[in-house]
Amino acid sequence: xxxxTQSPGTLSVSPGDRVTLSCWASQSVSGNLAWYQQKPGQAxxxxxxxxxxxxxxxxARFSGSGSGTEFTLTISxxxxxxxxxxxxxxxxxxxxxxxxxxxxxxx
Amino acid sequence: xxxxxxxGGGLVQPGRxxxxxxxxxxxxxxxxxxxxxxxxPGKGLEWVSAISPDGYGLGxxxxxxxxxxxxxxxxxxxxxxxxxxxxxxDTAFYYCGRExxxxxxxxxxxxQGTLVTVSS
Numbered sequence: 001x002x003x004x005t006q007s008p009g010t011l012s013v014s015p016g017d018r019v020t021l022s023c024w025a026s027q028s029v030s031g032n033l034a035w036y037q038q039k040p041g042q043a044x045x046x047x048x049x050x051x052x053x054x055x056x057x058x059x060a061r062f063s064g065s066g067s068g069t070e071f072t073l074t075i076s077x078x079x080x081x082x083x084x085x086x087x088x089x090x091x092x093x094x095x096x097x098x099x100x101x102x103x104x105x106x107x
Numbered sequence: 108x109x110x111x112x113x114x115g116g117g118l119v120q121p122g123r124x125x126x127x128x129x130x131x132x133x134x135x136x137x138x139x140x141x142x143x144x145x146x147x148p149g150k151g152l153e154w155v156s157a158i159s160p161d162g163y164g165l166g167x168x169x170x171x172x173x174x175x176x177x178x179x180x181x182x183x184x185x186x187x188x189x190x191x192x193x194x195x196x197d198t199a200f201y202y203c204g205r206e207x208x209x210x211x212x213x214x215x216x217x218x219q220g221t222l223v224t225v226s227s
Contacts, residue, residue, distance in 0.1 A: 049207065095165065
């Protein structure tokens, strides 16, 4: 099973900040990496797929990069609605896909 | 509009079974792979299982392999998760998710979840 590790666990930030979240895979997942956002009491929402492609309706302040085993999600200028949990997921290892443990963005 | 509505959650005793359902609408169900993902209270997301559009490709997370079975009924636009030999570690919200149209493996639409509580 491919293990996904996210860092940091919690990040204290302010509106307007530029933020970078990291995600590492225990082995190469090529570009098969997605990012999801989850707010308390809500289902997750797809932000980024194929490492760097924004999902429909996702603002341009969200961007993804990386390859192989190292990936990042960048939010260029934090808005109040961006305070949430963020999860990476690899989907290269069929029949076993795995999530990272998540990063919490807090004010 | 894509809609995924889970049902079947509830309180169940350890060692017992439970069957979850997910009713899909707003898209051509038989063209899409489907997933189950769970989240224990206050914890992160855990991928549970997936099924290919034709129903023959099945995948399971290590923690549920041999106990859970995923299936689908395309005539009823429904996804199922049969959960056997439940333990308290299976307590979680269970989300149904639609895989992307290209069957890459990521989840582009999610249901709101159903809560399963395993307790005596």
